[in-house]
Amino acid sequence: MSISVKLPTNPLQGRRILVTRAAEQAAEFTEQLHQRGAVVVECPTIQLEPPEAWTNVDAAIHDLSSFDWLILTSVNGVRFFFTRLQELGSGIHDLQSCKVCAVGPKTAEALLELGITPDLMPEQFTGEGVVAAFQGVDLQGKRILFPKADGARELIPQQLRSMGAEVIDPVAYRNIIPQALPDAARQALGQHQLAAVVFSSPSTVRNLAALVGGVTQLQTMLSDLAVASIGPVTTKACQELGLSVAVEPEQATLDSLTNALEQYFARLE
Secondary structure, eight states: OOOOOOOOOOTTTTOEEEEOSOTTTSHHHHHHHHHTTOEEEEOOOOEEEOOSOOHHHHHHHHTGGGOSEEEEOSHHHHHHHHHHHHHTTOOGGGGTTOEEEEOSHHHHHHHHHTTOOOSBOOSSSSHHHHHHHGGGSOOTTOEEEOOEETTOOSHHHHHHHHTTOEEEOOEEEEEEOOSSOOHHHHHHHHTTOOSEEEEOSHHHHHHHHHHHTSHHHHHHHTTTSEEEESSHHHHHHHHHTTOOOOBOOSSOSHHHHHHHHHHHHHHHO
16 A cells, blocks of 8 residues: 655745846845745846936045935945946945945845945835934934935935935936836736736836736736735835735845745645
8 A cells, every 4th residue: 555645835836926026136036936936937127227327426426425324225226326436436435434224134235245334224124114213313414325216205315304414315226117028927917827926116016017008907917816015115006006915024025025925825725
């Protein structure tokens, strides 16, 4: 008599998941999902580009010694800002008199790789979290440099200015919509072959809507799958487009999002 033993499988095993991150950002997250047995359909809805002009960033870099704080909210911000810093012949030694605020563990990790230890890390990885983190800091008369993405919310500059700071917030990079979706992604969406779609920023949601032909088409394509959002700001963008979010982790990180997806599908089983 033979006894068959059913080996445990991961809840994500065999599930097709659409990842909407920019191509150059998606590798680590895609690998996490692959390790758990998921089938990843890559669908970059963002193309990262330098600003149309470096004028404002360059002016801030030339005046770097006058700033008391540098705020970086993403790995992209770190990459674009410090690449430009090097291109201008400057280096991290020019930040000696400047404290650094890093939002999220990946941003902090990117800074540590450059030899910079963040002085402040908000508990919540959102604009609101940044403002809350600075509540205990005297900002009266302080100068803050906040290199940001084009189209970023005005929350951080507005709130920190109201706390007495002078905030310089040049655009350090742009989120551009790609010309078209990859064929595999368009087919998977059109033929309802997906178990989940993952949105990691408001831009990924809005851009996907534009790429599939509008909000109504987006709602139809995503009607029978789990919409996963990295955090409250992205969730709000989803809801504004009429999408119901099934998965949102407590911490706005990709690690937490992967675990939340796992737990969601484990509950379904």
